[in-house]
Amino acid sequence: MRLENKVAIVTGGSQGIGAGIAKRFGQEGAKIVVADVNEEAGENVIAELKQQEVEAIFVHTDVSNEESVQNLVKEATSAFGKVDILVNNAAINFRKSVTDTSFEEWQTLLGINLNGPFLCSKYSIPEMQKVGGGSIINIASWHAEKTITRLAAYASAKGAMTALTRQMALDYGKDQIRVNAVGPSTVDTPLLQKTFESLDDPEQAFKDTLKFQPMGRIGTVEDIANTCLFLASDEATYVSGQTIMVDGGAINKIARPIEFD
Known part of the structure; x- marks a missing residue:
């Protein structure tokens, strides 16, 4: 059991990558706190975890709201006594250029994708300091370094997330708190399938995506x-x-912008 007796908060843990992380951590002995706005899906993940005899709770959380995040950490420590691991996974996405993006859209995306990791880290770090260390994992994206057309807000947020990762690693290393980011590329999730289905030719879009995969497949959760x-x-x-x-x-193969429109 690689995470035995550890307590892990996973934001955006009700589906896709977040749910996969919650389940994998649970398999390795962690106690899981699933944080999400999707209560029904979140409770389904909790039920599945409990079937596997994993201690787990769901906390309805809007990561862009400070009071909601404070409540998340409070509920986590009330249930399990501490926080050892934080996975900042909650995110939204849309494809628009700067001129096509309204200020409200910009604020909403950054509120979840960047303010969320900031707030969750801000209130989880003191709990990690109490127990002598911890691990923060930010789910970034290859879009932080190389991207496609019309992802102005998303790519900006993910790029900032990797910078925040480096900064927090410097600031809290003395507390034995490790901060790292993971940069997925194309991953087979319900969100990806929904994206393909929204295009004129989903099958061709999938084939075009595979052309940029050196291993001949897309990633899995x-x-x-x-x-x-x-x-x-x-x-x-x-x-x-x-x-x-x-x-x-x-990321080593993509040398030009990709268009699926």
Whole structure:
């Protein structure tokens, strides 16, 4: 059990990558706090975890709201006594250029994708300091370094997240708090399927996506969860301030903007 008796908060944990991380951590002995706005889906994840005899709770959380995040950490410590691991996964996305993006849209996306990790870290770090250390894992994206057209807000938020990762690693290393980011590329999730289905030719879009995958496949939730497990475990006690791309090498192949429209 690589995470035995550890307490892990996973934001955006009701589906996709977040749910996969919560389940993988639970398999390795962690007590899980799923934080999300989707209560029904979140409770389904909790039910599945409990079937596997994993101690877990769901906390309805808007990561862009300070009071909601404070309540999340309070509920986590009330249930399990501490916080050892934080996975900042909650995020939204839309495809628009700067001129097409309203200020309200910009604020909403950054509120969840960037303010969320800031707030969750701000209120989880003191709890980690109390127990002598911890691990923060920010789910960033290859869009932080290379991106496609019309992802102005999303790419900006993910780029800022990797910078925040480096900064927190410097500031809290003395407290034995490790901060790292994981940069997925294309991952097979319900959100990805929904994105393909919104296009004129979903099958062709999928084929075009595969052209940029050196390993001939897109990523899985398990690929991301296993990397997060390593970063959360004691096997990574000297890894901090890093962004690990989990993309099958795709970031090295993408040299021009991709259009699916």
